[in-house]
Amino acid sequence: AQSVTxxxxxxxxxxxxxxxxxxxxxxxxxxxxxxxxxxxxxxxxLLLKYFSGDTLVQGIKGFEAEFKRSQSSFNLRKPSVxxxxxxxxxxxxxxxxxxxxxxxxxxxxxxxx
Amino acid sequence: NAGVTQTPxxxxxxxxQSMTLQCTQDMNHNYMYWYRQDPGMGLKLIYYSVxxxxxxxxxxxxxxxxxRSTTEDFPLRLELAAPSQTSVYxxxxxxxxxxxxxxxxxxxxxxxxx
Numbered sequence: 587a588q589s590v591t592x593x594x595x596x597x598x599x600x601x602x603x604x605x606x607x608x609x610x611x612x613x614x615x616x617x618x619x620x621x622x623x624x625x626x627x628x629x630x631x632l633l634l635k636y637f638s639g640d641t642l643v644q645g646i647k648g649f650e651a652e653f654k655r656s657q658s659s660f661n662l663r664k665p666s667v668x669x670x671x672x673x674x675x676x677x678x679x680x681x682x683x684x685x686x687x688x689x690x691x692x693x694x695x696x697x698x699x
Numbered sequence: 700n701a702g703v704t705q706t707p708x709x710x711x712x713x714x715x716q717s718m719t720l721q722c723t724q725d726m727n728h729n730y731m732y733w734y735r736q737d738p739g740m741g742l743k744l745i746y747y748s749v750x751x752x753x754x755x756x757x758x759x760x761x762x763x764x765x766x767r768s769t770t771e772d773f774p775l776r777l778e779l780a781a782p783s784q785t786s787v788y789x790x791x792x793x794x795x796x797x798x799x800x801x802x803x804x805x806x807x808x809x810x811x812x813x
Contacts (some may be wrong), residue, residue, distance in 0.1 A: 660732070
């Protein structure tokens, strides 16, 4: 069965500092990986996705993520965090049939002025 | 372009009551999903549908029912509400192109069972 672990429940960074959110997955085949962001009271918005090819993928809002098969990881990064990035971030893995997403528990990001 | 629309946004139910959470999408997506979100637990899949007339159980289906009579609508029914069903419910839809399973989410329904 597929699974996703986000080890950090809460992270606080200063505005302008760099950010890395960790994601580890378990899946028997080539994974399809996603990062979503959820602002308070809102639904989930897709930040970026990985299916194949270049292991460094670019997303919206200046985010990027790197797929590392050897470490079963798909960490999300941003070089300089803005106050508006404060939200909850979810990593997810999709199955080969394309009909199911499994989510991690989420990481809540707080940004200090 | 409305995307995925859920109603209501908030609801309080008494134990044993029933209700239907509505979900509709205008993107002509054939796949639709219901998730529940509990603090620190991420989103858990309740039911999904790959097209009109076809539904399947997800990870946590007990206490819920769904139907899919049209491409656009995917209502979630709670019978005999229990406190354990207090949660935020999200409906999502997708149109997988190959394995491009990008899901679009509604804004959620916050349900409290008292």
